[in-house]
Amino acid sequence: MSLEGKHIGIAFTGSFCTFEKAFEELQNLVALGANVQTIFSFSAASLNSRFGMSKNFIKKAEEITKVKPILTIEGAEPIGPKSLLDILVLFPCTGNTLAKLANGITDTPALMAAKAHLRNNKPLLISISTNDALGMNMKNIGLLMNTKNIFFIPFGQDNPKKKPNSMIAHTYLLIPSIEAALKGCQYQPVIQGY
Numbered sequence: 001m002s003l004e005g006k007h008i009g010i011a012f013t014g015s016f017c018t019f020e021k022a023f024e025e026l027q028n029l030v031a032l033g034a035n036v037q038t039i040f041s042f043s044a045a046s047l048n049s050r051f052g053m054s055k056n057f058i059k060k061a062e063e064i065t066k067v068k069p070i071l072t073i074e075g076a077e078p079i080g081p082k083s084l085l086d087i088l089v090l091f092p093c094t095g096n097t098l099a100k101l102a103n104g105i106t107d108t109p110a111l112m113a114a115k116a117h118l119r120n121n122k123p124l125l126i127s128i129s130t131n132d133a134l135g136m137n138m139k140n141i142g143l144l145m146n147t148k149n150i151f152f153i154p155f156g157q158d159n160p161k162k163k164p165n166s167m168i169a170h171t172y173l174l175i176p177s178i179e180a181a182l183k184g185c186q187y188q189p190v191i192q193g194y
């Protein structure tokens, strides 16, 4: 399936160690001719860390997509009524955002985008990156995996010895996972080792 002309939302949440890989894939999507709208959670848009300054991430997203990132809840709300996206990807998705989504909480631009988009019965793809995937968040992953219109980029344990509950998505599978989700399918195998 060609992604040319598809309207794709990429919502960044605060898994900063994954941002470098996420930006690589953002570039790939744009190179394929997709119209990409980025959205940032409040944490993604404001926390500075050893992985970089938030203002530089926002700038980089705009430079790559040529579209201003959505940074507010009211900015994300029209995604629903105007049916702006063919697919939305939480990329990367923190344990925090995952848990809130599973429990119907909508208090960041990324979660507002997800809620608004899901009301249109269109696919939401999740790229997990969290140290508690096999712990506190396991139940939420299970719940979301069994939810209509929600799909996962395949993921695996990135460091079973030092971080036994951590799971991270294989971000390089973004594009085939989008193609599958646009057809209503989960890209398989969904659990893949590192």
Ligand SMILES: Cc1cc2nc3c(=O)[nH]c(=O)nc-3n(C[C@H](O)[C@H](O)[C@H](O)COP(=O)(O)O)c2cc1C
Binding pocket: 012, 013, 014, 015, 016, 017, 018, 041, 042, 043, 044, 047, 049, 050, 051, 093, 094, 095, 096, 097, 098, 108, 129, 130, 131
């Ligand atoms: C440097 C740094 C790295 C982080 N990495 C992760 C991560 O990989 N996964 C995760 O779930 N949370 C991570 N967090 C914690 C989240 O940023 C935090 O839970 C935040 O509230 C998430 O908000 P959001 O889900 O609205 O973006 C990290 C925090 C910092 C400061």
